[in-house]
Amino acid sequence: MGKILGLFSLIIISIGLILGITLSLSQEKDKKGEIMENGSENININKIKETNITVTFDNNQYKDGLKTSWGFSCLIKGAEKTILFDTGGDDSILLENMKKLEIDSEKIDLIVLSHIHGDHIGGLDGFLKTNPKVYVYLPKSFPTSLKRNIEKYGTKVVDVQKPMEICKGIYSTGELGTWIIEQSLIIHTNKGMVVITGCAHPGIVKIVEKAKNIIKDKVLLVMGGFHLGNKSSKQIETIISSLKNMEVKYAGPCHCSGDNARKLFEKEYQKNYINIGVGKVINTKDL
Ligand SMILES: [Zn+2]
Ligand SMILES: [Zn+2]
Structure with a gap:
């Protein structure tokens, strides 16, 4: 027994x-791809030499001949993958602008969607018809129906919740915010971080703080929609000084930042203010 x-x-x-x-x-x-809040050992060896960012969709004009419309999208080159961050509000405008900027949609490997608003995901369907082989990195909290709709094209969907490394030197902040959930993109270059925001609904200062928490390096540039249209000049000035205290070297507010915020950023940042609109190309080697 x-x-x-x-x-x-x-x-x-x-x-x-x-x-x-x-x-x-x-x-x-x-947990693959997820990184710890205080960084991983690879963070410093995976820095990229330089990055080239082209604004493919914005409500501000930079280059003549391109269409403006409410929304934001930009292309990131220089890392091991070519990335489209957001897709603007309209696929025909996005694709037309890309064509004029000589961007081949088939050469894009990944799409990162910041948040669910139509002015950031509106161009996705039309884009996927031209290149369904991309991987789409989106906030995990997106509705299942939206994810299934993307998969309908045979496209792979990657849920992002925690901060993660998307490819060498490129990171997501992970989901931020409570009401409107949003992720921002971090490009870790030899000169410091480039932080790109969609609408910055969780707050531009909070996003930069988070990026610094993850990567522990200086911030070369913050660009994208800062969502400051509803803020007073005084509130905007406080935000600018917070960013300066965090040693953000260059600032490029566009999309939903608001004309007043753009003016105030230009006044405070002077030669380190970057005027961004559709067609603008930024290369970090020039910064
Ligand atoms: Zn939004
Ligand atoms: Zn927006």
């Missing part, structure tokens, strides 16, 4: 061990 009991407990222990190992292995797999 004792022997049988012994054998029985041995079997139970073995099953438990096997289950435990499989479970921890699968948890390991789920």
